[in-house]
Amino acid sequence: MRIVAEHLSYIYNARTPFAAKALDDVSLTIEEGEFYGIIGQTGSGKSTFVQHLNGLLRLPSSLKRKKKKKGKGVSPVLRVGEFDLSEKKTDFRALRKHVGMVFQYPEYQLFAETVEKDVAFGLLNFAEKGKKPSDEEVKRAVWEALEAVGLDPKEYAEKSPFELSGGQKRRVAIAGVIVTKPEILVLDEPAAGLDPLGKREVMDLLHKFHGDWCKTVVIVSHDMDEIAENCTRAAVFSEGKVVKEAPPKELFRETEELSSLGLDIPLVAKLCEALKERGVKIECDFTEDGFINAVLGRAALRGKEGQA
Amino acid sequence: MKDVAFGQYYPARSFLHNLDPRLKILFLIAYIVAIFLAPSTNFYGLAACAFVLILAVIFSRVPVLKVLRAVRGVLFLLVFTALLNVLFHGGETVYWSYGILRITREGIIFSAILALRLMLLVTFSSLLTYTTTPVALTDAIESLLTPLKWIRFPVHELALIMSIALRFIPILSEETDRIKNAQKARGADFEHGGPIAKVRAFVPILIPLLLCAFRRADELGDAMDARCYMGSKNRTKYKKLRFSWRDIIAFFVGAALITGVVLIRIYLGAPL
Ligand SMILES: Nc1ncnc2c1ncn2[C@@H]1O[C@H](COP(=O)(O)OP(=O)(O)OP(=O)(O)O)[C@@H](O)[C@H]1O
Numbered sequence: 086m087r088i089v090a091e092h093l094s095y096i097y098n099a100r101t102p103f104a105a106k107a108l109d110d111v112s113l114t115i116e117e118g119e120f121y122g123i124i125g126q127t128g129s130g131k132s133t134f135v136q137h138l139n140g141l142l143r144l145p146s147s148l149k150r151k152k153k154k155k156g157k158g159v160s161p162v163l164r165v166g167e168f169d170l171s172e173k174k175t176d177f178r179a180l181r182k183h184v185g186m187v188f189q190y191p192e193y194q195l196f197a198e199t200v201e202k203d204v205a206f207g208l209l210n211f212a213e214k215g216k217k218p219s220d221e222e223v224k225r226a227v228w229e230a231l232e233a234v235g236l237d238p239k240e241y242a243e244k245s246p247f248e249l250s251g252g253q254k255r256r257v258a259i260a261g262v263i264v265t266k267p268e269i270l271v272l273d274e275p276a277a278g279l280d281p282l283g284k285r286e287v288m289d290l291l292h293k294f295h296g297d298w299c300k301t302v303v304i305v306s307h308d309m310d311e312i313a314e315n316c317t318r319a320a321v322f323s324e325g326k327v328v329k330e331a332p333p334k335e336l337f338r339e340t341e342e343l344s345s346l347g348l349d350i351p352l353v354a355k356l357c358e359a360l361k362e363r364g365v366k367i368e369c370d371f372t373e374d375g376f377i378n379a380v381l382g383r384a385a386l387r388g389k390e391g392q393a
Numbered sequence: 394m395k396d397v398a399f400g401q402y403y404p405a406r407s408f409l410h411n412l413d414p415r416l417k418i419l420f421l422i423a424y425i426v427a428i429f430l431a432p433s434t435n436f437y438g439l440a441a442c443a444f445v446l447i448l449a450v451i452f453s454r455v456p457v458l459k460v461l462r463a464v465r466g467v468l469f470l471l472v473f474t475a476l477l478n479v480l481f482h483g484g485e486t487v488y489w490s491y492g493i494l495r496i497t498r499e500g501i502i503f504s505a506i507l508a509l510r511l512m513l514l515v516t517f518s519s520l521l522t523y524t525t526t527p528v529a530l531t532d533a534i535e536s537l538l539t540p541l542k543w544i545r546f547p548v549h550e551l552a553l554i555m556s557i558a559l560r561f562i563p564i565l566s567e568e569t570d571r572i573k574n575a576q577k578a579r580g581a582d583f584e585h586g587g588p589i590a591k592v593r594a595f596v597p598i599l600i601p602l603l604l605c606a607f608r609r610a611d612e613l614g615d616a617m618d619a620r621c622y623m624g625s626k627n628r629t630k631y632k633k634l635r636f637s638w639r640d641i642i643a644f645f646v647g648a649a650l651i652t653g654v655v656l657i658r659i660y661l662g663a664p665l
């Protein structure tokens with residue numbers, strides 16, 4: 086499923102004194118199979134954008150748009166696969182089955198007595214009417230999901246989600262979303278508040294899902310290393326607009342613009358910069374492995390020159 | 394939910410917004426007294442009250458439609474009591490009668506005055522909440538209740554509870570939205586099904602919300618401890634309430650209104 090957004094705008098509390106423009110004419114296309122990153126300063130509209138992707142926030146309905154169209158030229162478009170989200174009649178529950186969404190701090194959405202019941206929540210909700218999955222099927226799917234997020238089902242399935250650690254809770258919450266095998270998985274800062282090791286583990290998990298469980302992954306993140314390391318492409322949000330969209334390889338080549346937007350740059354890009362100032366130009370894609378290979382490659386070259 | 398949070402506060406810069414909230418509360422009390430002191434046999438007194446209300450609306454810069462919307466909430470009550478009064482009040486000049494029901498000239502005037510009173514009352518009080526934030530209101534109530542400290546009434550604690558509750562409403566409402574969205578993303582359905590299904594659908598929201606509220610309360614308690622909060626003793630205020638020239642003007646307007654209404658009652662109390 087491909088995601089196409091054109092001229093998307095969103096205002097919170099519209100037509101009140103508290104109105105806040107969160108999205109301003111955003112146009113993006115996310116191809117199937119991508120590992121897509123969304124970065125930007127706090128308050129730049131990232132969460133607002135991703136909440137549109139499964140219809141939690143809606144565009145103005147097409148009727149209203151037609152009325153408005155006379156005044157303004159462009160009308161917003163948002164399509165996810167064959168779903169047209171600007172249409173009021175769209176079956177949003179069916180859409181949500183295909184677009185899984187993991188919110189910031191998802192562990193705060195847990196509610197059931199046992200981990201197994203909580204993970205099964207989505208599965209039972211999305212089951213078609215009259216075709217309730219058997220207990221066997223549910224159990225199998227839940228166990229599979231728990232295994233996928235790295236929790237041993239035998240040990241955790243019967244536990245209360247509230248007696249787990251923060252990181253474990255988050256895994257349960259992620260399992261509760263991926264259990265329906267959505268085609269697109271959207272994650273809003275999935276690693277926020279975890280320690281470096283926990284972050285790494287979550288990112289590794291996402292790689293495991295990508296392609297196999299979920300064709301497309303869209304991830305909102307503040308961690309540039311994460312973006313550089315994992316994403317096929319990334320969009321930079323600033324004050325509700327997309328100011329840049331490129332693969333990390335190109336995105337982090339020019340670091341000044343990012344810094345002026347108040348964004349960090351990946352460690353590897355900083356290293357490349359520092360080396361460049363000292364006269365060593367390194368061409369790499371800003372992943373750790375890429376960097377190491379590039380440096381080793383140069384070292385090997387030097388070695389050969391030295392021997393000659 | 395959010396509406397409760399901001400109260401109906403309408404942010405603007407105006408004479409009324411800048412008044413001391415204590416004075417606004419006192420003024421409201423004076424206004425209510427004036428409304429009921431006004432003679433109930435003719436309209437002169439209430440006309441004076443209405444005049445003050447119009448002045449207040451003008452100087453509040455709150456859109457007139459918004460002010461009128463406050464009346465909508467009590468419209469049913471208004472119409473209902475007016476109708477009852479018209480039918481049952483009785484009087485001498487009878488226009489129409491059926492059994493015990495009688496529409497009289499006195500009845501009509503009486504119910505019109507009653508309706509007018511209610512309307513003035515509601516509109517004026519809503520003007521107070523339009524121009525004063527809930528936090529300022531609590532501050533003002535605390536300050537006005539200070540004399541009760543003499544009889545060891547925990548005024549400060551009461552005000553603190555009020556302002557914490559007010560502060561938590563928007564937080565919890567935001568949290569509710571977030572949890573609701575998260576469960577919706579997992580296919581939860583809050584719109585369809587019978588009443589029992591609907592109530593059951595709220596369990597996945599209620600439990601995380603309760604947990605969140607307890608967690609927040611714990612955190613707030615810790616934060617207050619960490620900053621050595623000890624209750625009201627020797628506590629100073631960040632925003633000190635001070636009377637200014639505006640308040641003096643408002644005070645005189647209020648005093649003039651009451652005096653005027655009393656004079657009207659004495660000299661112009663004759664029934665229409
Ligand atoms: N529920 C809401 N009501 C009113 N305004 C909101 C609401 N949610 C967000 N906003 C406003 O919309 C803008 C964009 O918010 P959004 O949550 O999309 O930012 P973000 O990029 O996700 O930030 P962060 O990195 O902090 O999560 C902000 O200016 C914010 O103040």
Ligand SMILES: [Mg+2]
Nearest residue numbers: 131132189273
């Ligand atoms: Mg966000």
